Amino acid sequence: MKLQRWVKKYLNTIILISGGLVTIGLLSDYVFHIEMLGLWSMIIASIIGALPITIQAYQSLRNKVISIELLVLIAVIGAFFIQEYHESAIVTFLFLFGAYLERRTIQKTRDSVKSLIAMAPTTALVLDEEGEAEEVEIDFVDEGDRLLIKTGAQVPVDGVVLFGEGFIDEASVTGESFPVKKKIGDNVFAGTILTNGTLQVEAERVGEDTTFGKIIELVEEAQDSKSVMEKFINKFAKYYTPAVIIFALATYLLTRDIRLAITVLVLGCPGALVIGVPVSNVTGIGNGAKNGVLIKGGEVLDRMNQVDTMVFDKTGTLTQGKTAVTTFLSVGKNEQQGRAYLAAIEKESDHPLAQAIVSYLGETQSYVVEQTVTLEGRGIQGMVDQKEVLIGNERLLIEKNITVTSVESRQIDAIKLQGNSIVLVAIEGRLQFIIGVSDVIRPEAKDALTRLRKMGIKRFVMLTGDHKMTAQAVAKELGIDEVHAELLPEDKVREVQKLKDNGHVVAFVGDGINDSPSIALADIGIAMGSGTDVAVETSDIVLMRSSFEELVHAYGLTKATIANMRQNIFIALATVAFLFVGLFAGWIYMASGMFVHEASILVVIFNGLRLVKYKQK
Known part of the structure; x- marks a missing residue:
């Protein structure tokens, strides 16, 4: 355990030393022609590089998992056994460096959550009965406390304005770029910034119970959850890895060529296949968080991508x-x-x-x-x-x-x-x-529905408790296909169930409060409600600004993310096929094959990172 902690602590240093020794070895052999220095540099690089790989392989075996690290370890030991120290050193370094890039990429895609956490308020000015303000840590603020918020300060709690007026930058919660005017009786959210004015606020929700706290928790959980495609790939890799070992063994038995068998082990590692889908998943969810669209995990991406029917509540959703x-x-x-x-x-x-x-x-x-x-x-x-x-x-x-x-x-x-x-x-x-x-009617609604139809939504349905004539007028203005009016909440639930029974994949878009039964029943529940408690808890996707632009972005983002996952799977499988063809054709070898293999990992990573800048045109 001590060795494992030490290796984890100094892993980047180990990679750096391994890379330095490989560089020395290559220069010694091909530039300065100092064969002994080159030989020992590669041997030491192999041993140092194999250490963290061995620990990872051992941990996986303890959990009864045949991992990629085990494949690489067997290949390195085999290369060492046949005295191919150049190959063993280069393979270990490239594998460790590829893993380092994967970690950095995942960390990078979580920056949106880190920036949210950094924005969380740490102190508050609490007013006593005499109206005197005392600065306290946020953990000591209770519901019902009266707080003073000055110009430039963060709002430390979710609450209601008791006194004063001012403009608040709510970008951290709703994504809205323009400050919002707040007056007596208005609600304010933790993590937002008072850009102008002075407010006295009564605390209604504090700490992790605030909208801001729930957003952070939601995004973290979403990025950790796996999509259906990711679960399939992990299951595939579980069986694929032993299959590669059997294939390598069969290669040796048929050809009696140990070098060829070891190279099969190295090139068969499904690295790009395993990393490609998670990178797309995490990056897509991170993009949504930055643009006011909270997506609750990879499975939501899968289902939203399949939606063909969107059902809307009228009041507060299609209308203002x-x-x-x-x-x-x-x-x-x-x-x-x-x-x-x-x-x-x-x-x-x-x-x-x-x-x-x-x-x-x-x-x-x-x-x-x-x-x-x-x-x-x-x-x-x-x-x-x-x-x-x-x-x-x-x-x-x-x-x-x-x-x-x-x-x-x-x-x-x-x-x-x-x-x-x-x-x-x-x-x-x-x-x-x-x-x-x-x-x-929301001025942007008609254009948004037109864009959604072009992107793949086949049917729009409106369910409302309003009068039939009013509902039909709104539907005609927006180009909605089907209208059901004068409905109670239970009637809306029945209509959603009918659509599902008829084979439609249904997304219900509502305000997240009155429509929560329908939101929960639909394949995808979408709340347009500025992050209210019910919206966050009940829905699969929360549109923080209650904006149709966010709805279009959410649907487009899921399409782009699933397409990106499929691209990465194709790149990974095509690379493995290319390497095996090249190997048995005689123009791919262990070191060059490992280079192509690690390059494919970089390609899927950078392809996944394209989602960071995704914007719906």
């Missing part, structure tokens, strides 16, 4: 989840005065429709509301400037005997067909305004 005025028609006289009356009454309501109308109207002349009466299921009746104002639906106008002309009726129907809810305003017994209000 914010009510807004989309149509405002004035059909009466004195429009400006009417707008002022309308604004005066709606300002007294906290209903989302009222807030949308007030936001649309902007600044108007001020009037005092003399009286308001809420009419259940119909609207509001109010008095402003001694004039009666009715705000509500068609039922209200019918009850109050307000005349709606045939032209106005057609206008109302046309607005409804566009997926809007209707608000009618009558002043002094005459219809004044026809207002269309709806949940605004």
